Amino acid sequence: MPSQIVSLVVNGERREFIAAPGVTLLASLRESLGLTAAKRGCAQGACGTCTVLVDGRPEVACLVAVETVAGRSVRTLEGVAAGGELDEVQNAFVDCFATQCGFCTAGMIMVAEALLDRDPDPSEADVVEAISGNVCRCTGYRPIVIAILEAARRRRGAVSR
Amino acid sequence: MTYRLAPIDTSTFAAERAAAAAGRGVDGGDFTVIGSVVQRSDARGHVTGRTEFFEDVLPPRLAHLKMHRSARHHARILDVDLTEALAVPGVLRILTHADIPNNLYTPLKLIGVGPDDEPILAVDKVRYLGEPICAVVAETEAAALEGAARIRVAYEDLPPVFDVEEALKEGAPLVNEYHGQNHFIYEGHHCRRIRFGDVAEAFARADHVFEWRYQSAPIEQAPAETTGCVVVPQADGRLRIHSDTQACFFTLDNTALILNTPFNKLRIVGGTVGGGFGGKVDVVVEPVACVAAMAADRPVRFVYDRAEEMQVSSPRAAERIYIKDAVMDDGRIIGRKATLYVDAGAYARHSPYGTTKAAAHLPGPYAIPNVWADCHCVFTNRTPSSAMRGFGVTIADFALESQMDRIARALDLDPLRLRLLNAYRDGDLKAHRKVAEGTALVEVIQKAAELAGHELPEAYRRMSSTTREGL
Amino acid sequence: MAKLRGRGYASVNYPTGMNLGGDPSQALIHATTTGTFVISLSSVDLGQGIKTIAAQCAAETLGLPIENVLVDTADTDTGPHCMGTFASRGTHRVGNAVIMAAAEARGVMLEVAAEELEVDAADLETDGTGFIRLKGAQEKAIHITDLALAAHFKHGRTISGRGIYLKEPSAPVPETGEMDPDSCQAHACTAAVVEVDDETGVVEVLELYNAYEIGRALNPAMATQQVEGGAWMGVSHALFETTEPYYPSRDHGPHDFAGYLMPGPADIPVQHSLFLERPAGNGPYGAKGIGEMTANAPIPAIANAIFDACGVRLESMPFTPERVLRGLDALRDT
Ligand code: FES
Ligand code: FES
Numbered sequence: 001m002p003s004q005i006v007s008l009v010v011n012g013e014r015r016e017f018i019a020a021p022g023v024t025l026l027a028s029l030r031e032s033l034g035l036t037a038a039k040r041g042c043a044q045g046a047c048g049t050c051t052v053l054v055d056g057r058p059e060v061a062c063l064v065a066v067e068t069v070a071g072r073s074v075r076t077l078e079g080v081a082a083g084g085e086l087d088e089v090q091n092a093f094v095d096c097f098a099t100q101c102g103f104c105t106a107g108m109i110m111v112a113e114a115l116l117d118r119d120p121d122p123s124e125a126d127v128v129e130a131i132s133g134n135v136c137r138c139t140g141y142r143p144i145v146i147a148i149l150e151a152a153r154r155r156r157g158a159v160s161r
Numbered sequence: 162m163t164y165r166l167a168p169i170d171t172s173t174f175a176a177e178r179a180a181a182a183a184g185r186g187v188d189g190g191d192f193t194v195i196g197s198v199v200q201r202s203d204a205r206g207h208v209t210g211r212t213e214f215f216e217d218v219l220p221p222r223l224a225h226l227k228m229h230r231s232a233r234h235h236a237r238i239l240d241v242d243l244t245e246a247l248a249v250p251g252v253l254r255i256l257t258h259a260d261i262p263n264n265l266y267t268p269l270k271l272i273g274v275g276p277d278d279e280p281i282l283a284v285d286k287v288r289y290l291g292e293p294i295c296a297v298v299a300e301t302e303a304a305a306l307e308g309a310a311r312i313r314v315a316y317e318d319l320p321p322v323f324d325v326e327e328a329l330k331e332g333a334p335l336v337n338e339y340h341g342q343n344h345f346i347y348e349g350h351h352c353r354r355i356r357f358g359d360v361a362e363a364f365a366r367a368d369h370v371f372e373w374r375y376q377s378a379p380i381e382q383a384p385a386e387t388t389g390c391v392v393v394p395q396a397d398g399r400l401r402i403h404s405d406t407q408a409c410f411f412t413l414d415n416t417a418l419i420l421n422t423p424f425n426k427l428r429i430v431g432g433t434v435g436g437g438f439g440g441k442v443d444v445v446v447e448p449v450a451c452v453a454a455m456a457a458d459r460p461v462r463f464v465y466d467r468a469e470e471m472q473v474s475s476p477r478a479a480e481r482i483y484i485k486d487a488v489m490d491d492g493r494i495i496g497r498k499a500t501l502y503v504d505a506g507a508y509a510r511h512s513p514y515g516t517t518k519a520a521a522h523l524p525g526p527y528a529i530p531n532v533w534a535d536c537h538c539v540f541t542n543r544t545p546s547s548a549m550r551g552f553g554v555t556i557a558d559f560a561l562e563s564q565m566d567r568i569a570r571a572l573d574l575d576p577l578r579l580r581l582l583n584a585y586r587d588g589d590l591k592a593h594r595k596v597a598e599g600t601a602l603v604e605v606i607q608k609a610a611e612l613a614g615h616e617l618p619e620a621y622r623r624m625s626s627t628t629r630e631g632l
Numbered sequence: 633m634a635k636l637r638g639r640g641y642a643s644v645n646y647p648t649g650m651n652l653g654g655d656p657s658q659a660l661i662h663a664t665t666t667g668t669f670v671i672s673l674s675s676v677d678l679g680q681g682i683k684t685i686a687a688q689c690a691a692e693t694l695g696l697p698i699e700n701v702l703v704d705t706a707d708t709d710t711g712p713h714c715m716g717t718f719a720s721r722g723t724h725r726v727g728n729a730v731i732m733a734a735a736e737a738r739g740v741m742l743e744v745a746a747e748e749l750e751v752d753a754a755d756l757e758t759d760g761t762g763f764i765r766l767k768g769a770q771e772k773a774i775h776i777t778d779l780a781l782a783a784h785f786k787h788g789r790t791i792s793g794r795g796i797y798l799k800e801p802s803a804p805v806p807e808t809g810e811m812d813p814d815s816c817q818a819h820a821c822t823a824a825v826v827e828v829d830d831e832t833g834v835v836e837v838l839e840l841y842n843a844y845e846i847g848r849a850l851n852p853a854m855a856t857q858q859v860e861g862g863a864w865m866g867v868s869h870a871l872f873e874t875t876e877p878y879y880p881s882r883d884h885g886p887h888d889f890a891g892y893l894m895p896g897p898a899d900i901p902v903q904h905s906l907f908l909e910r911p912a913g914n915g916p917y918g919a920k921g922i923g924e925m926t927a928n929a930p931i932p933a934i935a936n937a938i939f940d941a942c943g944v945r946l947e948s949m950p951f952t953p954e955r956v957l958r959g960l961d962a963l964r965d966t
Contacts, residue, residue: 020301036217037210039435041385042467046889049385077210090208094200097164097853100861101679102207103385103435109208128897135889137385137436138679139857140864141897143165150163167856167905169849174910181848181911181918193760194691194698195917198853202684202703203677234882272654290882323880348806355809377949378879380869381892384678408716409674409706429674432706437678438865442718468887476875504880517804518651521813526645534809543882544875548718550865551924554646555931559949562642562932566939576641576936584643594810597817601845601910605821606643608843612904613639613823626910 006070010035011079019066026050026061029076037077037106041135048134051107052076058114060133077106080113088158089113092151093144100138107134112148120156124149166198173604203433214435215403216464218391224253226453226463227305229295229312230473231287234323235334235542236316238285238294245311246297251304254456255312256296258282261452262421265339267509268444271414278339279508279545281419281448287316288336288507289544291473298453298461321542325481325502328541336507336540345505345513345538352538353520357592358531360487363496367487371568374483375560379476379504382549386435388474389464390446392454399426400451405434407441419448427451439548443475443510478512478546479504480519482560487531488568492579496531497524501557503538506545511552512538518553521593525561526602527583532592577610578621586626600626636828637838638941642932643821646925647814648912650719654801657721658712659729661690661737662792665784667762667776669694669737669791671703674711675726680923681854682722688850689727689916693734694741695758696776720921723850724815727916728797736793741776744783744791748774799914816912818920819845822863822929824901826937828944830960833953835938837867837901840930845908847920852907855922860903862926867901868894869927870934872950 001021008015010033017032026043029035029052038061041049045063052061053075080087086094089112099105108131115122115130122130127148136144171178182192206212229246243255258264258280265277283294295312299305320334327333328343336343347353364370390404406412409429417424434441450463465474480503487496501519505512516538523534549555569576584602591597603626610617624631649655660672671690677683683703691698705711714726738758745764746753749772757767765773774782783789804811825839840863849855872893877884886892911918931949939945944959 020303022303030217031219034219035210036213036219039214039386040216041387041435042889044467044888044890047385047467077208081209086205086208092163093208094204095163097201097204097857099201099204099207099679100681100857101385101434101436102203102212103214103679105207106210132896132898135385135894137383137438137865137894138861140861140903141900142860142864142903143857145897146163146165164853165856165860166853167844167859167907169852169907169909170843171909173908177911178848178909178918181913192692192917193695194688195850196848196852197688199684199688199698199851201681201854202687203681323882325880350806353804353809354807356807357809373947375947376879378874378876380873381875383873383889383892383894406716407676407678407718408714409676409708409711410713411716413708427708429708430706432674432676434676434678437676437717439718441678442716467889471875471887471892472885479876479879514651518647518813520804520809521647521651521811526643526817526819541880543880550862551646551928552719553651554644554924555869555928556949558642558644558928559931559935562644562929563935563945563947565642566640566932566936567945570939580641580643585645592809593804593813594808595812599816599847599910599912600645601819601908602643602645602821604908604910605819605843605845608906608908609641609643609821609823609841612843612906613825613839613841615641615823 006066009073011075023066024062025064025066025069028066029061035076035078039103039106048107049104051110053110053114056114056117058111077109088154089151092147092154096143096147096150098143098147104134104136108144112151116152116155120152122152170608212433214386214433215391215405215431216389218403220393220460223460223462224298224300224457225302225305226296226298226450226461227309228293229309231290231292231294233287233316233318234290235319235321236287237319238283238287238314239317240315242313246308249304249308249311251300252297252308254298256452258284263419266419268415269511269514274513276339278337289542291544296449296453298457323541323543325504325539325541328539336542340540343540345509353517353536355520355523355532355534355592360496360498360531360533363487363531367495368490369488371488371571372485373564373567375563377480377556379479379546380549381471381476382438382440384436384438384440387465387467387470388441388446390450391460391462392450393460394454394458399428400454402427402429402447404429404431404447405441406431407437412444412447415444416447416451420451438550439552440474442548473544475510475545475547477549480556484560484564486568492572492574492582494527494529494583497529499523499534501536504546505538505540506543507540508545510545510547512546515553519557522554522557524592526585528585528589577606577615577617580606581621581624633831636830636941638937639823639825640933640936640940641823642929644929645817645819647817648724648921649721649799649815650715651813652802652811653799655715655721656796656798657714657725657729659733659795660712661733662790663780665781667700667780669701671730672711673705673714673726674708675705675714675722676717678717680722680858682726684854685723685850686726686730689730690734693731694738695760697762700776720924723919724915724921725797727919729795731916733793733795737791740789740791744787744789745774745779747787748779748782815914816920818922818925820925820929822933824930824933824937826934826941828938828941828956830942833956835871835951835956837934840901840903842905843908845910846922847912847915848909848918849907850917850919858922859905859926863903863930864900866927866930870931870951874950
């Protein structure tokens with residue numbers, strides 16, 4: 001099977017590139033488009049460091065063959081800070097000391113974005129469930145849960161203001 | 162406050178805290194930055210995805226390296242057939258041991274530990290499942306994997322040994338010929354020893370003798386980012402190595418020795434690593450990636466996949482520990498004998514060091530006047546073990562502190578009072594004959610008891626690391 | 633069929649620095665003409681935060697705001713030697729080297745300021761906001777930005793410094809094990825509360841009470857990150873982790889995070905942590921190494937709590953449901 005031209009809407013922009021058959025969304029983002037925020041922690045679908053949003057839903061990009069999402073809309077961490085301004089989730093991760101090595105951070109934030117888009121007022125259990133597919137080896141998770149709840153609070157505040 | 166912040170107990174050691182701060186801050190005043198919550202300088206990069214990890218370096222014409230690994234625990238290599246692998250489209254080169262200038266190494270040779278005992282790529286024998294045999298360099302990761310899968314190796318199986326005590330028995334299969342026996346030799350001794358006081362006399366005099374056995378299994382560091390590097394040949398003929406090593410110069414020096422190249426031909430760029438926990442102290446990807454980059458004259462990436470990280474990268478060693486204690490009716494431990502076996506796997510890596518560190522840690526944070534320890538660094542046919550968070554200490558603490566609990570229960574004593582009674586204090590001579598200073602075991606026990614609501618009698622609450630009160 | 637609660641304790645110490653010493657680290661520092669100080673290192677940040685801690689140590693020593701400090705690491709062409717990030721040595725070794733380098737740079741900074749202000753260097757102080765000023769005379773002051781410019785273009789001086797920390801190597805006596813292994817010792821005590829399900833053998837850690845003596849919390853929020861993340865790893869080691877579940881058998885080794893188990897966000901205990909500070913004479917502002925110690929006490933504390941809960945003494949790690957159930961079976965048989 002020959003390589004083909006794949007087109008995606010990435011962070012709001014249409015991007016086209018040549019993809020070999022079976023190439024993953026993760027490899028396409030990182031190596032064809034130079035968007036390296038999503039990380040390859042396992043390439044087995046079991047760590048969540050590669051999580052991006054496809055049409056708003058979190059997907060482990062390492063398991064998605066890119067041709068199967070051709071034409072769809074993909075959001076990565078690079079697309080979160082609008083005009084260089086950190087959003088509520090990013091700011092909360094900074095303020096709550098929710099990063100150590102930072103390797104899990106991109107995946108955690110994308111999962112949080114999807115959660116808060118869906119439910120602006122998640123319970124702690126909702127947050128825990130949302131990130132339960134994401135491995136963090138450094139933090140013990142607690143600061144990440146706190147950060148996502150804090151982000152939700154801030155985002156609701158911003159809406160009501 | 163939105164972040165986790167453990168409070169600081171300022172009442173304990175108040176005078177020492179003040180004395181150490183006096184004159185240390187700005188012009189003798191209080192600290193301005195030290196002791197303050199300063200935001201992490203790397204946090205913004207992490208939350209925006211701009212932090213650059215080694216694998217985010219994507220030079221043009223990047224080639225990929227994948228390893229063909231041993232399918233046997235212990236075997237002679239009869240034949241390696243590369244024919245099919247070389248025919249895979251996109252395969253550029255296949256490296257064997259003959260391509261590595263100094264194929265035999267041991268990482269601690271930099272601090273004078275020998276002998277060299279490990280091949281970069283296997284020569285005539287494999288000593289553990291997953292040992293690297295050939296490195297396939299290809300245009301794409303997929304082609305490298307395909308090439309590695311198509312290498313055919315003919316083996317003649319040898320009997321393996323997996324248990325540390327079995328390995329030390331007469332007639333056990335020899336794991337590593339470079340050592341000549343299945344254990345590391347410490348300056349003529351078969352193990353790292355501690356000899357302090359007279360344990361035999363203590364056991365004879367003790368009201369109680371307790372002996373138990375403890376065992377752990379290998380543990381993977383499992384950093385979120387796997388071990389790897391990207392090697393980029395430079396215009397001036399040097400190699401720039403983007404690596405997630407925990408120790409840049411240690412990796413550089415070892416790599417230069419293996420490449421038989423001047424040290425200044427190499428440059429390591431790193432320092433931003435997705436977790437290490439000891440797993441990125443070994444020098445396992447850079448040397449062969451450098452050889453590949455020179456052979457292909459292109460940038461080369463060699464990064465472990467998660468399965469390699471789990472089963473091939475060096476874990477925390479399994480340990481077996483026997484502890485025998487001489488204890489008086491009142492709970493005082495007057496003698497401790499420990500026999501510790503570190504399962505180094507097939508090669509030494511950092512285990513001789515970790516075993517000495519374990520010996521230095523014995524008998525734990527207690528003032529025990531008679532201590533005897535034999536700490537063995539043993540070779541078996543498994544993945545070499547190496548450094549991990551708490552190297553030499555973590556598993557010993559599991560054994561030592563389980564032992565303390567069992568003694569307390571056997572004598573029907575409060576487990577914290579037993580510890581306070583035996584805790585080391587300033588001025589105590591440790592088993593390795595260094596005088597203890599700056600001790601604080603008594604105080605952390607008292608504070609943990611307070612936190613957890615565990616009542617201690619007044620006499621125990623008044624104990625201190627700086628006095629003998631209550632002893 | 634019950635959930636049995638128990639409580640267990642453990643207390644530990646942990647050495648700072650490469651065992652037996654002989655593990656130097658260097659730091660170089662220089663001021664740019666804008667008054668920003670660049671610390672050059674080859675030290676590695678694994679997430680523990682050495683980049684931030686190095687900047688804090690330099691800012692404190694220089695008497696300048698932390699915004700005036702940049703850390704450049706790790707490039708072996710530009711950064712001086714560092715032995716590496718392991719053995720709870722980074723903060724201690726690198727912190728000390730940075731303090732030494734910054735102290736030398738501060739000395740030059742004050743000398744040049746003395747020339748500029750035409751006063752005696754010994755009468756100068758830094759105010760922590762960027763000014764070097766005459767003690768007792770607020771108006772006689774110069775900002776580091778102006779000073780750094782003057783040092784270069786007017787006085788021909790580099791405001792720079794060199795630092796190194798080396799604990800001299802110790803060789804153990806082979807017969808007795810006499811040695812000087814460490815620079816100092818940090819301490820920790822854990823009380824763990826667990827619940828054991830006697831039907832499934834599953835152990836849940838409900839609470840961890842941890843007291844840590846760490847010399848000095850250079851950055852209390854980051855110290856909290858280290859100890860709480862480390863205690864999580866201790867729980868993980870205790871209950872789940874191994875690459876060889878039936879050691880010494882080599883079979884059934886996991887190859888992925890689906891098989892290599894760790895506590896997820898739903899499985900974590902409540903952590904109550906407290907710091908004590910007994911400053912180490914040889915530590916940077918008294919700090920000891922704490923990165924490794926924090927995983928250690930929870931493991932035996934959990935083992936001891938399991939015994940307290942159900943009478944099963946687990947001598948092998950990890951404390952899997954299978955091992956707990958086999959222990960319970962053995963108790964019933966006797
Ligand atoms: S890299 Fe995709 S889930 Fe781990
Ligand atoms: S911060 Fe390191 S893996 Fe989460």
